[in-house]
Amino acid sequence: MEAAMKAMGDLDEPPGLERSIEVVRTPVSRQLQLTGRATVSAHELGVSRWSITTSVKERYALAFALAAVES
DSSP, rough: OHHHHHTTTOOSSSSGGGGGGEEEEOOEEEEEOOOOOHHHHHHHEEEEEEEEEEHHHHHHEEEEEEEEEOO
């Protein structure tokens, strides 16, 4: 998910980071799930939570992510 990658400053990372970021549907909402390098990057940056919004139209999906850092 490019929005999450940009929030973490990792757009220039080698291919593969995008597979570490996924939007997961729960019974109540959609959540961002990080694994691997994305988890490490978010932790190093101090990201405490994500706020996401999604839009789905036929075969296309769009998501925006906002990273919150507690100081």
